[in-house]
Amino acid sequence: MSTSRRKRTEEDEFIDAEIPDDDAPIPEAPREPLHGLVALVGRPNTGKSTLFNRLVGRRVAIVHDEPGVTRDRHYADATAGTKRYMLVDTGGLDPESDDPMRQGIARQVELAIGEADVVVCVLDARAPVTPAEHAELGLLRRSQKPVIYVANKADNPRLETEATDLYRLGMDKLLSVSALHGRGIGDLEDAIEAALPREPRIEPREDEDAIRVALIGRPNAGKSSLVNRIFGEERMLVDGRPGTTRDAIDILVERRGRKFLLIDTAGIRRKSKVHKEGSPIEAVSVLKAIRAMERAEVVVLLCDAAEPIAEQDAKVLGLAVDRGTGVVIALNKMDLLDRKTMDKAEEDTRDKLSFVPWAEVSPVSAKTGRGVDRLLDQIASVSDVYRRRVPTGELNRFFEQVLATHPPPTHGGRAPRLFYITQAETSPPLFVVLASDPEKIHFSYRRYVANQLRKTFKLDGVPVRVKYKARRRRELKASTEKR
Structure with a gap:
């Protein structure tokens, strides 16, 4: 017990001494270019925010049973197959409401639809069809945007069968999903990937030097x-x-x-x-x-x-x-x-x-x-x-000094081994470190390495991204010999 307490204290002292006390996220590898914007729209309390969190892969939007919780849009990156897109969560749409707040939300939803490349219309598989749904689908048809219709809350086969009643609204295809339990999400992601533009939305660069x-x-x-x-x-x-x-x-x-x-x-x-x-x-x-x-x-x-x-x-x-x-x-x-x-x-x-x-x-x-x-x-x-591109020789001389001064803390009785660093990409800078057990490298040490890279090579003004990659023993040997 005393040994584990001593190790933990030493690591805490290292973190306090070398790691800035801020909430900056640890930069990740650069993402693929954006293929487009996907807007989630639907009546209040259809589960849009739960579906948003499911597609993004983490809890971002506030979820509550009370209708109308989501009044502001939430924005987050998501991936469907090989395509990255920006997912936009919108407030509950009620086209027939005369409430000023609801009318304001409706105007914002309409503008979000106008900016989107694909619209996902979220319907409630357990609720009967109402005139408001007809008005909602009329709005989507007039937008002339690709629309994917989803019957959410189809938590079991019986509810999925009952959701077929929504075909009365006149759509050609309806996907039954359960955002809460993850049912049908793969089919929805396939549909989003197919509906997004084939090429990323990147403007041609008329002047590369600008x-x-x-x-x-x-x-x-x-x-x-x-x-x-x-x-x-x-x-x-x-x-x-x-x-x-x-x-x-x-x-x-x-x-x-x-x-x-x-x-x-x-x-x-x-x-x-x-x-x-x-x-x-x-x-x-x-x-x-x-x-x-x-x-x-x-x-x-x-x-x-x-x-x-x-x-x-x-x-x-x-x-x-x-x-x-x-x-x-x-x-x-x-x-x-x-x-x-x-x-x-x-x-x-x-x-x-x-x-x-x-x-x-x-x-x-x-x-x-x-x-x-x-x-x-x-x-x-x-x-x-x-x-900027930093020469590999300079990077590894820097890395040797970092490891000599502050090697990575132990994890589970042993310290991960770091072998080699190189700059994989520019615009923005991405550095790759070959390591024995990347998953065991403490987040504070990752931040320390990024901070030392920034300080040593004067990388101010841009996020410094460091990716830790595992290699098999024979690949590590080959990489070491190249040095």
Whole structure:
């Protein structure tokens, strides 16, 4: 007993000394390109949130028996076969309701349908058909989007048989599933894979040298003013063309010897405004930001320095980190604040966005131009890191020093062996470590290695992703001999 207590204490001391105390997620390997957006729609209490969690593979959406719990959309990556897609959970749709809140939800659902590539209509296998379902299906048919009809809560063969009554609504095919128990989920994923676009939604790159920058933020943050300021002065090349989503514009501009492709997006409103006014704007603004992120290598979150960081700011920035993009946080309207207030705004920003301690916070004034050149330099620097490749020799000299200083902690009486590290990909950087027992490497040690990589090779501004891979003994021997 004393031996196990001593080992645990030593490991705790190691973690406390070397691992930053933050909630930053451990970066994973880069995902495949996004094939599209899939929206879950349906009447209240049909089990959309449970199905959302089932398809995503983890508990994300709030689930409750009370109708109408889901009022805001939830967004998460999911995979169907070989295709990755963004899954969107929507509030309960009741087209015939005269309740202002329900009407607001209905407008948001309609806009989510408009942005989606595939719609999954979730029906209740145990409930009788009502006029509201007819109105709902009429809305989906008018959208002219691919629709997959699902009879949820078919928890057993008897309920699956009863669900055939839903064919009275006029659909050609109905999938019976149980989101709670997992019945029929494989068939649903096959249907989603077949309905998604064959190729990923990636815009052609007209200029490979241009740094693709997605500008996101709330409407009052001064995003348009910043865009105008960037390409309105000393411009050498400016080109505007329609983007992939409504109200988005791509602007190609050359400044300070570099080309920037600015991807402007609709403003993202705070949730309190959405709830108070029942506005549908927020319903699609996040979707547009997601589409912009899929095309960008650097995301600039523009905030009003005089306003506190909102939950939506953190949520969207988290989506950018999840996609492996570089990140720069810009605090606008510095011309309206004194030095002390500006310093306080920077401190509060870092505190509320503590999950990205490696992201630069840059004060700017779109109105006067102060700080804009520095912001562009930071974007260019992050882009260079995003595309950087570290030579394998340098990586392994670094790795030998890490192992000599702090080898991995023991697990179950023995320590995992780490043999070799290499950079597998750029844009964003992905490092692969060959190990004997990857599953036994403590999450804190994984974070330590990522932090040391960032520190040693100055990988600021981008998520550092490290994948631990097991190899058979003979493969390990071959890899060692190559060194």
